[in-house]
Amino acid sequence: xxxxxxxxxxxxxxxxxxxxxxxxxxxxxxxxxxxxxxxxxxxxxxxxxxxxxxxxxxxxxxxxxxxxxxxxxxxxxxxxxxxxxxxxxxxxxxxxxxxxxxxxxxxxxxxxxxxxxxxxxxxxxxxxxxxxxxxxxxxxxxxxxxxxxxxxxxxxxxxxxxxxxxxxxxxxxxxxxxxxxxxxxxxxxxxxxxxxxxxxxxxxxxxxxxxxxxxxxxxxxxxxxxxxxxxxxxxxxxxxxxxxxxxxxxxxxxxxxxxxxxxxxxxxxxxxxxxxxxxxxxxxxxxxxxxxxxxxxxxxxxxxxxxxxxxxxxxxxxxxxxxxxxxxxxxxxxxxxxxxxxxxxxxxxxxxxxxxxxxxxxxxxxxxxxxxxxxxxxxxxxxxxxxxxxxxxxxxxxxxxxxxxxxxxxxxxxxxxxxxxxxxxxxxxxxxxxxxxxxxxxxxxxxxxxxxxxxxxxxxxxxxxxxxxxxxxxxxxxxxxxxxxxxxxxxxxxxxxxxxxxxxxxxxxxxxxxxxxxxxxxxxxxxxxxxxxxxxxxxxxxxxxxxxxxxxxxxxxxxxxxxxxxxxxxxxxxxxxxxxxxxxxxxxxxxxxxxxxxxxxxxxxxxxxxxxxxxxxxxxxxxxxxxxxxxxxxxxxxxxxxxxxxxxxxxxxxxxxxxxxxxxxxxxxxxxxxxxxxxxxxxxxxxxxxxxxxxxxxxxxxxxxxxxxxxx
Numbered sequence: 136x137x138x139x140x141x142x143x144x145x146x147x148x149x150x151x152x153x154x155x156x157x158x159x160x161x162x163x164x165x166x167x168x169x170x171x172x173x174x175x176x177x178x179x180x181x182x183x184x185x186x187x188x189x190x191x192x193x194x195x196x197x198x199x200x201x202x203x204x205x206x207x208x209x210x211x212x213x214x215x216x217x218x219x220x221x222x223x224x225x226x227x228x229x230x231x232x233x234x235x236x237x238x239x240x241x242x243x244x245x246x247x248x249x250x251x252x253x254x255x256x257x258x259x260x261x262x263x264x265x266x267x268x269x270x271x272x273x274x275x276x277x278x279x280x281x282x283x284x285x286x287x288x289x290x291x292x293x294x295x296x297x298x299x300x301x302x303x304x305x306x307x308x309x310x311x312x313x314x315x316x317x318x319x320x321x322x323x324x325x326x327x328x329x330x331x332x333x334x335x336x337x338x339x340x341x342x343x344x345x346x347x348x349x350x351x352x353x354x355x356x357x358x359x360x361x362x363x364x365x366x367x368x369x370x371x372x373x374x375x376x377x378x379x380x381x382x383x384x385x386x387x388x389x390x391x392x393x394x395x396x397x398x399x400x401x402x403x404x405x406x407x408x409x410x411x412x413x414x415x416x417x418x419x420x421x422x423x424x425x426x427x428x429x430x431x432x433x434x435x436x437x438x439x440x441x442x443x444x445x446x447x448x449x450x451x452x453x454x455x456x457x458x459x460x461x462x463x464x465x466x467x468x469x470x471x472x473x474x475x476x477x478x479x480x481x482x483x484x485x486x487x488x489x490x491x492x493x494x495x496x497x498x499x500x501x502x503x504x505x506x507x508x509x510x511x512x513x514x515x516x517x518x519x520x521x522x523x524x525x526x527x528x529x530x531x532x533x534x535x536x537x538x539x540x541x542x543x544x545x546x547x548x549x550x551x552x553x554x555x556x557x558x559x560x561x562x563x564x565x566x567x568x569x570x571x572x573x574x575x576x577x578x579x580x581x582x583x584x585x586x587x588x589x590x591x592x593x594x595x596x597x598x599x600x601x602x603x604x605x606x607x608x609x610x611x612x613x614x615x616x617x618x619x620x621x622x623x624x625x626x627x628x629x630x631x632x633x634x635x636x637x638x639x640x641x642x643x644x645x646x647x648x649x650x651x652x653x654x655x656x657x658x659x660x661x662x663x664x665x666x667x668x669x670x671x672x673x674x675x676x677x678x679x680x681x682x683x684x685x686x687x688x689x690x691x692x693x694x695x696x697x698x699x700x701x702x703x704x705x706x707x708x709x710x711x712x713x714x715x716x717x718x719x720x721x722x723x724x725x726x727x728x729x730x731x732x733x734x735x736x737x738x739x740x741x742x743x744x745x746x747x748x749x750x751x752x753x754x755x756x757x758x759x760x761x762x763x764x765x766x767x768x769x770x771x772x773x774x775x776x777x778x779x780x781x782x783x784x785x786x787x788x789x790x791x792x793x794x795x796x797x798x799x800x801x802x803x804x805x806x807x808x809x810x811x812x813x814x815x816x817x818x819x820x821x822x823x824x825x826x827x828x829x830x831x832x833x834x835x836x837x838x839x840x841x842x843x844x845x846x847x
Contacts, residue, residue, distance in 0.1 A: 179256070179276040182263065185233050187213040187226050190271065199278070201249030216246050218253075232262050233269040243279070254280045288319065288426055296433065305329065305441045309339025312434045316341065316410055319430055320423060324390075324411035328353070328360045329438070332588060335360050335407060342411065352585070360395070360407045367404065369396035369431075371424055374416040392418040394427050398435040405438055453589060457596040459484060470608040477575065477601045478508035484597070485590055487577040491518065492601070494573040495535075500524060502531050502574060514555055534564045534574045539595060544583045556580045563594045565602035572602040618686070633676045640669045678807040681740075682792065685814050692734040692818060694843040699762060699770060700726035702735065706743050710750075717755035720746075726762045731770060731841040737815045738839075741823075744808040745774040745835050753778030756832070770841055775834040781827040789825060812837075820844040 173180060174193050182191040189211045197203065200216060214222045221244055231238045238260070245255050256276040263271040309327045316325035324342030328335040335358065337351035355361040359380065363370055372378045372393045380393070392412040397404035408431050412418035419427070460480040474492050481490040489509030493502045501522040507515040525532040533540045540562040552558075560578030564571055575598040586594075645651055647662040654662070684690050700723075707722050714720060742760075749758040756777030763771040781789060790813040812835075816823045821839020 176275075179278070180273065181276070182271045182273045183213060183229060184271055185229060187222075187229060189213065189216075196276075199248070200246075216248075218245055218247065221245060228260070229272045232260060232272050235269065254278055255283050256280075288429075305438065305445055306339060308437050308441045310341075312408070312437070313339045313341035313345075316430070320410060320427055322394075322410045322412045322418065324409075324413065326409040326411070327406060327434075328364075328409070329406035329442075330355070330364070330404070332585075335364060338406070343413065350584075360409065363395045363407045363409075364397055364404055367397050367399070369394065369424070369428060371419045373419055376416075389413050391416040394419045394424060396428065396431045398431060398438060400432070400435045400439055405435065405442060408434060453592050453596065457593065457600065460597050461600055470605060470612065473601075473604045473608055474506040475508070477597065477604070478506045481575060481577050481594070481597050482508050485577050485593055488580045489578055491576040492573060493523070493576070494605070495571045496522075497570075502534070505573075530562060534562060535571055537564050537566055537571070539563050539591060541586055541591070543585050558583050559586070561586045561591065561594055563591075563598040565598045565605065567602040567606045572605050574598070575601055633673065633680075636669060636673055636676065640666060640673065643669065675807070678811060681811055682807055685811075690818065692737065692843060694733050694846045695735055696730060696732045697735050698726070699729035699731055699764065699772075702739055703742070703760065703762065706739060706746065709743070710746060714750060715754070718750060718753050719757045720750075721757060721759040723760060723762050726764060729762070729764050729770070732846060733819050733839070733841070733843040737819060741812050741815050741837060742772060742774075744812050745772075745823075745837065748808055748812075748835070749774050749776035749778065749833070752776065753832070768841060769838060771836065771838045773834055773836045775832065777832040780829040780831050781825070781833055782829055786825060786827060790823070 173191075176193050177195060179196040179199050180193045181189050181196050183189045189207060192200070192202065192207050192211075197207065202211065213225050217225060225244065228238050228242075240259060242258055243255060244258055245253055247253055255278075257279045258274050258276050260272055260274045262269045263273050265271070309329070313325035313327055316322055322342075325340065326337065326342075326345075326348055327339045329338040330336075331352075333356075334352045334354055336353075337348040340348040353360050355364060370393075372380055372395075375381060375390045375393050390411045390413060392415060394410045396408055398406045398408055410419075410427060460477075474494075478490045478492050481487065487509075489507070491504055491508075491510075492506040493504045495502055499522070501524045503522055504518040507518060510518070523531045525535055530540055530542075542560050542562075544559060558579050558581055560576055562574055562576040565573040565575060575594065577594060643662050643665045646654060647659060647666070681690070703722060703726065707720075710720060746758065746760065753776040758774065758776045761773045761775075763773075790809050792807065792810045813823055816837055816839060819839050820843065821837060823838075824836045825833060826836075827833035
């Protein structure tokens with residue numbers, strides 16, 4: 136705003152002004168005698184009369200305002216250097232001071248320089264007298280514009296900091312930052328880009344096209360914002376329409392000035408903050424750019440903290456979702472049950488409209504859809520009939536390369552997408568031990584656009600769990616088939632072996648009894664050996680059949696009431712022959728109150744195997760059997776020997792199938808006896824324990840209920 140001359144606006148004649156100035160010079164020269172001091176003072180000093188006409192201004196004042204000595208001598212009114220709203224207050228202060236009334240000693244006024252710029256001054260005024268009468272008001276001024284601006288900037292930053300503390304989510308913080316930019320920096324547009332994967336995404340905005348900006352995505356490789364992100368330096372573009380960047384796609388229209396800066400606090404930036412001004416082509420001065428840098432640093436701290444919280448919350452959500460899916464998948468080991476659960480769980484945790492599970496046929500090299508969720512029956516059946524090969528569909532080729540594929544909108548054969556109502560999809564390979572098992576595909580019928588990083592991670596986690604579950608189900612099925620073949624083979628072989636062996640033993644017994652003629656002593660001894668080893672082999676075959684029936688779940692219990700003493704006496708008679716003369720077997724003489732109701736044959740087998748096991752590993756010494764029936768509901772039988780004993784590290788495995796202690800093996804048995812003891816004891820509701828020490832012998836203790844659980 137150019138300075139206007141006083142004569143044209145105040146109505147004062149030029150002669151009157153010259154007379155007033157001459158009078159003031161006389162005052163300065165005669166009464167104050169500081170004309171030279173006044174002129175050379177470093178502070179801005181002006182003197183005005185009661186009407187508001189500036190009648191004197193020192194060199195500092197003239198240079199500050201852009202006026203000459205002649206301008207001042209012609210007369211300048213305060214309304215020409217002050218905004219209209221300030222003039223009345225300035226005139227009132229002058230009149231009060233010259234009338235001897237109280238007035239502020241220090242105050243602030245905004246002034247307009249001759250070039251139109253505005254500054255804020257801190258003023259101190261005092262009265263100059265002429266002939267003892269108050270005639271003029273002298274004002275000393277200091278420019279506090281920068282100080283005020285700095286204070287206002289700090290206050291604005293403080294306000295932004297408080298607002299950022301209350302905001303938690305990234306979008307909330309971004310909105311606070313963009314809305315505060317106009318107050319802090321005086322711009323009319325602010326746009327926040329955040330990095331999402333390999334692109335920048337519009338997070339928050341204020342000003343022109345703010346609504347269109349949210350959700351906008353730009354490549355890191357070939358976009359204007361991506362260039363700022365990659366370079367890592369702030370870019371100031373004043374007079375934007377005539378700059379080399381005028382053809383770049385910018386977030387605002389009719390941009391006159393632009394400032395873009397990467398948001399970082401050490402390390403890689405988290406995004407880019409762009410300020411625009413559509414009015415002033417020189418908006419971003421060095422001072423304003425520095426303020427924007429400080430503002431951007433504060434924004435970066437808040438955004439990084441919010442992103443950290445977001446990552447932590449996402450981790451929690453991802454873990455919770457995968458845990459939910461994992462629990463559902465682990466409920467079954469059947470592939471036919473696992474696949475529908477995978478598809479259903481994927482839709483639930485990802486909030487998708489549909490899902491598909493396909494399995495890779497390694498022999499035919501095709502992907503076949505086995506399970507669908509959220510598909511109409513007709514479309515689901517149509518999908519299951521199609522075999523997707525790598526050559527027929529590029530999506531399959533990428534999955535076979537272990538690549539997660541995202542299609543954000545239909546392309547190519549759009550009619551097929553429309554037919555199946557697919558608007559976006561995410562396909563994740565199911566990989567196990569480096570080989571493809573299948574694929575999980577999820578999608579939406581209406582929603583277009585990219586899937587979030589969290590959605591991708593959840594989908595990839597589900598696919599990884601699904602690959603393991605499917606692989607395990609196939610292994611379990613293979614094991615079941617192998618076990619069924621083994622069971623069938625063992626049953627057949629045991630039957631085929633036992634039948635001829637029984638015939639051999641029968642003929643040997645007849646020959647030994649003389650039914651086929653008189654035999655000599657040597658033949659009798661040979662027949663005895665045949666019978667001993669044949670019975671051992673027959674027992675082994677019987678044990679093998681029992682194990683086979685146990686594993687197949689075909690063992691049934693047949694409870695009956697009997698006396699434990701009678702059972703032990705029966706077993707005792709079976710061990711009269713064949714016991715080593717160097718071993719003494721001690722049996723309980725009387726077992727009173729010994730009635731029990733359980734499977735007699737299974738209990739006999741258990742006790743007989745325990746006694747037989749003790750005799751196997753006792754070359755000399757004693758084997759002692761004791762029975763405790765003092766408990767009305769349970770019975771307890773112990774078999775103690777003074778044999779070799781069992782090493783401590785071998786104790787946990789003595790009841791396992793085909794296990795024998797290394798270095799303590801006899802030629803009898805293959806390690807099925809104790810396995811059967813434990814399994815039959817468990818079937819009858821009991822348990823068997825062992826205590827042993829090398830060189831001191833072993834004690835096996837059987838404890839089980841007198842009455843078979845569940846027996847009527």
